[in-house]
Amino acid sequence: MLSVCEHCDAVYLKTALRRAERAYCVRCGSELYAERAGQYEALLPIVLAAFIVFLISNAFPIVTMEIQGQSTQTTVWQSVVVLANEGMLPVAALVFATTIFFPAAEMLLLLYVLVPLALGRVAPGFGLVLRAVRIGRPWGMIEVFLLGIIAALVKLSTLADLVPGMALWSFGILTVLLALVLRVDPKGLWDQAERCER
Template sequence: MHASPYVVCEHCDAVYTRRPLGRNERALCLRCGAELYRDQFADLQTMLALTVTSLIVFVIANVYPIVTLELQGVSSGTTLWGAIRATWDTGVGPVAVLAALTVFFFPLAQIVMFGYVLAALLRRRVPRGFIDLMHALRLMRPWSMVEVFMLGTLVSVVKIAGMASVKPEVGIFAFAVLTILLTVINSFDLRLLWDARGALDA
């Protein structure tokens, strides 16, 4: 199944013929102004490298504490999971579940599945469960919120800086890097993976 010569605007249903783009060009819909497609920043190989990197950074971000707080000689640090557990323990379970899904499980699943699909396609194999993986990748995108969490840590740090001394730890830097990596991964057009899969049959 080949890449279609037509592009249909997802936002207004306008039909166009696909044209190759130059470096950094974007094709915009004439009618509604939405982006139809863009020149991709990276090829599959680069994306795989970024995905592997983000998996490593993800582990670092979750193993090390994000910040530690010191108050009258007592220090208290937290990792992401520490924050999720503490929230669960104070009786607002749904909030803990929401945080666990949007900052831990969805980003992790995204990284692993995206990496697997890329690795298989680069070896010219059809990934097992390709169709289901592609749907999962698409549906998880809006619910993966590492970047929002990153901003949340900054706000928290400033909020408590007045009452105790706050020390940034490895985790906060790892989350900052992860934010950038996931932003790149999430801006990758998944339709290119469908095209790469289609090219294997040809």
């Protein structure tokens, strides 16, 4: 394969780089291409952490409400069930899809690819799974859910005593972790997969 310098148009024959190596143009010194396989390594710990935080977010209540001495707690799943029972099925489905299903699917699919890769193997259906992650990504909208919850809580706070639950904090952390996952260049995964198959 050939590589052309973007700055001075010098043409080079591409050679395989070792991890974290970069190729520079001899004539003008600008970077030609880089080995990105190393970048993917940050991804596995972030996705694992995100998945654990996701489980916590769903296991613990988002908020505890006290109205006239009675206290009630709500988890995400309970709020989905309540919405469905109140006849708001489309809203319930939307909350379930954007807050539970798509984020969980993204993390599980990434783990399916990342864990074997860390062991030097390429999972069956590697390319297909990465494509599915990319297609499903816009549907995971935890931050929208989080903003909705905060807006609702601010309104409710005049009617009831509210204590933010563990899940409210962990959803905030999850939003940050998922944003970090988005920042990693998926090309690094492809580079690493090629290296494993060689």
